[in-house]
Every structure is written in structure tokens, then in C-alpha cells.
Amino acid sequence: MVREIVIWPDPVLKEIAKPVDRVDDSVKKLLDDMAETMYAADGVGLAAPQVGVLKRVIVIDTSPRQEGQTLLHLVNPEILRTEGVTTYTEGCLSIPGEAEEVERAAKVWVRALGRDGRAFELECEGLLSIAVQHEYDHLQGTLFVDHLSSLKRELIRRRMKKLQAEQKAERAETKAAQVKGAKKHESAL
């Protein structure tokens, strides 16, 4: 099931997500829904707070842009070690239409539980390394805009507010049209 993606600056995105006790059926369902939501939105990563769930759960699939990759489920991820520095122009499904260059570690080593509840470790390079750091940030209530200057962040915040107002107006219009349609239907009876 595709879930609704929360748009920044929604306050839920600033919260710290809580560890998962056990990878039970509800966590598996969350992982599956998140993967479906990520693919539907054409993203390469999604963290649970972005669908309004404050759990330490991430899905990543950089395969469209990185060879040899596949869908990854990371529950309770920990970044064990980082190495080097790199920059990448990042976007975020919670900040649609925006992209800015962010400085990150070039390589990271991560430990997490998989969808089967078993712990695994992974060495990440390239886009996967960026995605792990970006999604891990989400669990800490940090977004890529928090790595930018306050001026840039404010400009993006204003554009997001405008976008949200437009979407709200659109939804109201659709609803009004539906009500009108329903009335028409009633009178036709």
C-alpha cells in the first residue's frame, strides 16, 4: 500500500524516531509499504518518519542509478564508521522539486536488522553511502536542508509553504467539484 509522504516543514520530520523492538508483521508491512511508496514516488530511499511513523526503519534502492544494487531494508541502523568526504546534489521526497549540494562522508559502514530480523553489516560507497547518511539523518529529525545555509533553507521553506497552499487549494477545488457532481446525480434521480 502506497502511503502519503509528509512534506517539510511538517513537525513530524523534526522528531527523533524510536528503535523497533522486534521485526514483527507490522514492521514488515511498514517496510513493504515504504518500498512501494518509494518506487511510486521514483525515489531511491525513504525513512519511516516521511510516512509519519516515528520508527527507525529505512528502505533504500539505488539500483536505478548504481550498478549491483538492490532493495535494502534497514531496521535500527547504526553507522559504525565513516571515511573520506564527498559532495552530492541531494533531493528528498519530503521536499519535492528541490536539490542542493550536500557534503557527506564518502564511505560508511552500517549495521542494521533486515526484513528477516537478522543483523547484517554493509560497506557503502557512492550513491548508496549518500542514501544511507541521508535516510539515517531522517531518523534523527534532520533533513538535507539542515546542512545548508539558513538563507538557502528559508528560501526552500517559503517555496514548500507555497506548494502546500497550492495543493490545499487544489484539494478543496476537487472536493467542491465532487460535491457538485454528487448533487447533480441526486437531482437526476
Ligand code: NI
Ligand atoms: Ni529525504
